[in-house]
Amino acid sequence: MKRVPLIVLLAATAVLALGATAATAHGGKGGRPGGASTTKLVNAAAKQLNVTPAKLKAAIVASAVTQINEAAADEDIDADEAADLKEEVQDNLKSAYALSRASTVAKELGITTAQLNTGFRAARKALITAQIDDALEDGDIDADEAAEAKAELDDADLPGYKQSRFGFRGGVGGGRGHHGP
Numbered sequence: 068m069k070r071v072p073l074i075v076l077l078a079a080t081a082v083l084a085l086g087a088t089a090a091t092a093h094g095g096k097g098g099r100p101g102g103a104s105t106t107k108l109v110n111a112a113a114k115q116l117n118v119t120p121a122k123l124k125a126a127i128v129a130s131a132v133t134q135i136n137e138a139a140a141d142e143d144i145d146a147d148e149a150a151d152l153k154e155e156v157q158d159n160l161k162s163a164y165a166l167s168r169a170s171t172v173a174k175e176l177g178i179t180t181a182q183l184n185t186g187f188r189a190a191r192k193a194l195i196t197a198q199i200d201d202a203l204e205d206g207d208i209d210a211d212e213a214a215e216a217k218a219e220l221d222d223a224d225l226p227g228y229k230q231s232r233f234g235f236r237g238g239v240g241g242g243r244g245h246h247g248p
Contacts, residue, residue, distance in 0.1 A: 071100045081175055104161075105149035105160050105161040105164050105193060106160055108187070108190055108194065109123055109124060109127065109164070109192065111158060111190035111191075111193055111194055112186050112189075112190035114177070114244075115166050115186040115187075115189040115190050115193070116176070116182070116183070116186035116189070119178060122176070123172075123176070124160060124163075125175070126172045126175035126176050126245065127160065127163045127164055127167045128156055128157060128160075128163045128173055129165035129166035129171070129172075129175050130163075130168055130171035130175060131152075131156040131162070131163040131165075131167045132153055132156060132168075133165075133168075133171050134166050134167065134171075135149050135152045135156070135166065136149070140227045147166075147216065153167070169183055169184065169227065169229060180228075183227065184227025184228050185227065187226070187227045187228045188225045188226070188227050190227060191225045191226070192220060195220055196217065196220065199213050199216045199217055199220070200213070
């Protein structure tokens with residue numbers, strides 16, 4: 068039974084990578100319209116959490132490796148697959164982030180999961196606010212549109228460590244953000 072979630076997670080990682088490539092080809096910032104790259108998000112979250120980006124990245128990789136080790140111990144994946152995945156998460160932050168869990172990242176950092184989620188929410192808000200400001204500065208939106216976007220952002224229920232299907236989906240230029248599905 069545990070093999071299905073791991074396979075789904077690995078498939079989702081592949082889909083995210085393909086989606087990021089397609090979004091970049093269509094002009095999305097950071098790999099998806101209105102979004103930020105995993106590296107930018109992790110760096111911004113590190114700042115919010117008062118840790119170095121390297122320390123946060125190491126915690127994410129350690130969490131991903133823990134997930135891989137558990138899957139191997141449960142015989143959901145074989146030793147070669149585990150070795151390949153471990154190499155992938157060492158080299159690719161997006162893959163490590165996708166396989167990691169908030170609870171183990173928080174534990175690695177010596178903080179609570181709630182603190183980790185709060186830091187990532189604040190980082191997402193800071194990155195989106197910067198996108199709004201950049202769009203205003205570039206003339207892509209006017210002051211009223213920027214104020215409206217920031218008001219929507221203030222009311223948004225942003226995800227914490229992991230991105231959810233719901234919440235603020237806007238950003239700038241690619242449509243307006245809003246709540247819910």
